[in-house]
Amino acid sequence: MTDFAVRLITEAERRSTFDLLSRSLHSNRVSDEDWSRYGESWPAEHKFAAFDGDVPIGVASSYETEIAVPGGRVLGVAAVDGVGVRADWTRRGVFSAMMAAQLADVAARGLPLAALHASEPTIYGRFGYGSAALGKTAWIDRPAARLHERVPAGGRVRMLTPDEAVKEIPGLYQRIGLHRAGMMGRPEVWWPIMHDRLAGPDGHHVTVVHSGPDGDDGFAVYATVDRRTPESPDKGVMLKVRELHAADPVARAALWRFLLSVDLVSGIRARFRPVDEPLAAMMADHRHALTADVEDDLWVRLVDVVAALDARTYRSAAPVVLAVVDRKLPANAGHYEVGPSGARRTEAAAHLTLEVDTLAMLYLGEWSATALAEVGRITARDSAALARADELFTTVTAPWCGTYF
Numbered sequence: 001m002t003d004f005a006v007r008l009i010t011e012a013e014r015r016s017t018f019d020l021l022s023r024s025l026h027s028n029r030v031s032d033e034d035w036s037r038y039g040e041s042w043p044a045e046h047k048f049a050a051f052d053g054d055v056p057i058g059v060a061s062s063y064e065t066e067i068a069v070p071g072g073r074v075l076g077v078a079a080v081d082g083v084g085v086r087a088d089w090t091r092r093g094v095f096s097a098m099m100a101a102q103l104a105d106v107a108a109r110g111l112p113l114a115a116l117h118a119s120e121p122t123i124y125g126r127f128g129y130g131s132a133a134l135g136k137t138a139w140i141d142r143p144a145a146r147l148h149e150r151v152p153a154g155g156r157v158r159m160l161t162p163d164e165a166v167k168e169i170p171g172l173y174q175r176i177g178l179h180r181a182g183m184m185g186r187p188e189v190w191w192p193i194m195h196d197r198l199a200g201p202d203g204h205h206v207t208v209v210h211s212g213p214d215g216d217d218g219f220a221v222y223a224t225v226d227r228r229t230p231e232s233p234d235k236g237v238m239l240k241v242r243e244l245h246a247a248d249p250v251a252r253a254a255l256w257r258f259l260l261s262v263d264l265v266s267g268i269r270a271r272f273r274p275v276d277e278p279l280a281a282m283m284a285d286h287r288h289a290l291t292a293d294v295e296d297d298l299w300v301r302l303v304d305v306v307a308a309l310d311a312r313t314y315r316s317a318a319p320v321v322l323a324v325v326d327r328k329l330p331a332n333a334g335h336y337e338v339g340p341s342g343a344r345r346t347e348a349a350a351h352l353t354l355e356v357d358t359l360a361m362l363y364l365g366e367w368s369a370t371a372l373a374e375v376g377r378i379t380a381r382d383s384a385a386l387a388r389a390d391e392l393f394t395t396v397t398a399p400w401c402g403t404y405f
């Protein structure tokens with residue numbers, strides 16, 4: 001029996017739904033002062049909530065932005081930025097009902113993709129989301145680390161005041177552009193929380209900008225955390241890199257060079273970096289930049305399969321026909337021919353059969369068709385078709401999101 005109702009929230013329900021989400025994610029309830037600083041990041045638009053009478057018991061929020069796909073095209077995407085159910089209402093289908101409403105709404109608005117960062121990787125596959133871009137945690141032994149002598153140097157790094165950071169970083173992010181598949185736009189609703197980080201009362205974050213011959217072309221945001229304790233006085237200070245975006249390898253190297261030069265720091269930790277960022281190769285000694293972890297980062301949902309498939313580019317190989325199974329959006333189910341000239345629906349027999357969440361794993365180029373077939377996620381009629389799918393979907397650069405939402 002359904003004893004709750006799902007609908008879009010009203011303006012008056014913004015604060016209570018935000019509080020509900022904060023509690024479900026074990027964040028502190030925001031104070032009135034916090035809310036006045038970053039409440040705008042939670043507009044009523046596109047927010048579904050489940051209600052017991054008029055009391056919200058679950059929320060599923062998204063905002064609309066853009067995402068780059070392989071080949072450089074940019075598509076509309078629903079960025080699902082917060083889902084939570086009140087603890088006394090879990091496992092009664094509240095989340096499922098909100099996700100169904102949200103997905104139907106995203107499809108009705110004609111957005112080809114949806115994307116999210118998952119709190120737990122087991123939650124979203126059932127709604128057609130697949131792990132589409134991984135991220136690594138880099139760990140640098142700061143006192144020992146030296147850049148290799150051939151790493152490019154150039155330009156200038158300057159530190160911004162918090163007010164300058166708030167003013168300059170949004171435009172700089174836009175100028176750097178969505179140059180990797182998986183990178184996402186940052187609309188106005190995304191910025192208030194970031195601005196709070198850059199210039200809010202905690203005062204922990206430092207922003208630096210790199211300028212090259214054509215002006216500003218990269219930035220990094222970091223915070224330092226003192227890990228010394230009376231028992232371990234030598235643990236030192238850790239520098240946590242929150243953001244590092246660069247338009248080219250010279251700007252990237254200069255920003256890392258700057259971070260390595262921050263004194264009294266025993267280690268640098270950067271989470272959710274591109275898996276192919278060549279940090280170890282940038283070091284004189286590879287082992288001074290280790291990959292501490294690789295984890296799922298961006299989850300993607302192909303909402304309009306043919307539009308999404310046709311928007312990306314493919315490498316050179318004879319086309320393959322995919323049979324796509326989509327239990328939540330049955331309009332997507334069917335056969336698609338995918339090749340260097342694009343994608344289209346077809347009646348031809350399928351070479352490969354897969355569910356739409358697995359298609360998302362292929363889509364940005366993170367996983368190979370062969371690997372997904374080996375673990376049973378793709379059924380292949382013949383191995384030659386698998387090899388062709390590997391070739392078609394492979395990308396030279398690993399996908400990367402780089403925006404937390």
Ligand SMILES: CC(=O)SCCNC(=O)CCNC(=O)[C@H](O)C(C)(C)COP(=O)(O)OP(=O)(O)OC[C@H]1O[C@@H](n2cnc3c(N)ncnc32)[C@H](O)[C@@H]1OP(=O)(O)O
Binds near residue numbers: 025082083093094096
């Ligand atoms: C994009 C983001 O915002 S990520 C953050 C997601 N939010 C959180 O993690 C906050 C804490 N967790 C919660 O609020 C809730 O537990 C939710 C949102 C994860 C799930 O809400 P529920 O209302 O309990 O989910 P619902 O009852 O619809 O369950 C749907 C299915 O998912 C399964 N499921 C739900 N939560 C989990 C979980 N944490 N792990 C594994 N399976 C889960 C259920 O067992 C059910 O499976 P079934 O259809 O086979 O029976």
